[in-house]
Amino acid sequence: MSTTESTTESAAAEPAQSMLSQRVGSFLAFAPLAVWTTWHLYSNLAAFQGPQQWEQAVSSPRAPLVEVITSTVVLLPLVIHTVWGFRRLRIAKYNNGSYSNFDNLKFLLQRLSAIGLVLFLGAHIVMARFKPLITTGRHETFADISYEMHHNPPTFFVYILGVLAVAYHLANGLATGGLTWGFAATETARKRLQNISYLFFVLLIGMGWGTIFALWNAGEHQRRMEPRADSPAIPAEAAR
Ligand code: HEM
DSSP: OOOHHSSOOTTTSSSHHHHHHHHHHHHHIIIIIHHHHHHHHGGGGGGOOOOHHHIIIOOOOOOOOHHHHHHHHHHHHHHHHHHHHHHHHHHHHTTTTTTHHHHHHHHHHHHHHHHHHHHHHHHIIIIIHHHHHHHHHSSOOOOHHHHHHHOOHHHHHHHHHHHHHHHHHHHHHHHHHHTTTTTOHHHHHHHHHHHHHHHHHHHHHHHHHHHHHHHHGGGOOOHHHHHHOSSOOOHHHHHH
C-alpha cells in the first residue's frame, strides 16, 4: 500500500471546494509562520552572547505601531492555520494500527506535534509575551527567562518538548508541503525533499536546544527579578 493510500483524508471528506482552504492553510504555514519561526529560533541564539545581545535581538521594545503590525502578521496567520489544522485533524483517517509504516507514523506525529504546539505556544505566548507586558509593562527579560530555565524544571522541560514539537512539525511540514504544492512529483524529488526536511529538523532542534542550554547556563547565578515597572531590564551583575 502506498503512503498516500494509507494516510491521506478520504475523498468524500475532502470536497473540491476545500482545495482553496488547503492551499491557504498551507501557504500561511510557510509564509509567514515557518519563516518567522525559523528567524525567531535563530535570533534566540544571541543568548550565547549575553543579556544585552539577547534582549536586543529578541525582546527589545519597538514602536507601538511596529508591535501591532508584527503581532498581527505573526499571530493572525497562526490563528488561521490553527483553525485549518484542527479541521485537518478532524477529517484525517488514522489507520496506524493496520498499516504501521514509517510514513504513517510521520503523519500521526505531525498531528500529535500540532496538539503539543497548541499547548506550548499558548503557554509560551502568555508567559513570555503577555504576562511580562501586563505585570511590568516590558517584554520578558534575560534575567527572568534564564532564572526560570535553570531553577524551574517544569519550564526547562516544557521548552525542551516545545522546541521538539516545533522542529518536527515544521521540518516534516516542509516535506508534506512539497506534496501539497507539487514540488515532489517524482520519487527522486520526494526523497530529496525528505532529506532536506531531516537536515532542517537537525538545524531547528540545534538552534532551539542550543538556546535553552545557553539560557540554562546563564541562569545558574541569576537572581529572580521582582516585577516592577521602573526596575532596569538587566540586573547589574548579569549585564557585566
Ligand atoms: C509555529 C507554528 C506552526 C508552524 C510554523 C506550522 C507549520 C506547518 C507546515 C509548514 C505544515 C505543512 C503544510 C502542508 O502540508 O501543506 C503544517 C501542517 C499542519 N499543521 Fe501546522 N504549523 C504551526 C502550528 C500549528 C498548530 C498550532 C496546529 C494546530 C492544530 C497545526 C496543525 C497542522 C496540521 C494538522 C497540519 C497537517 C496538515 C495536512 O497534512 O493535512 N499547526 N504546519
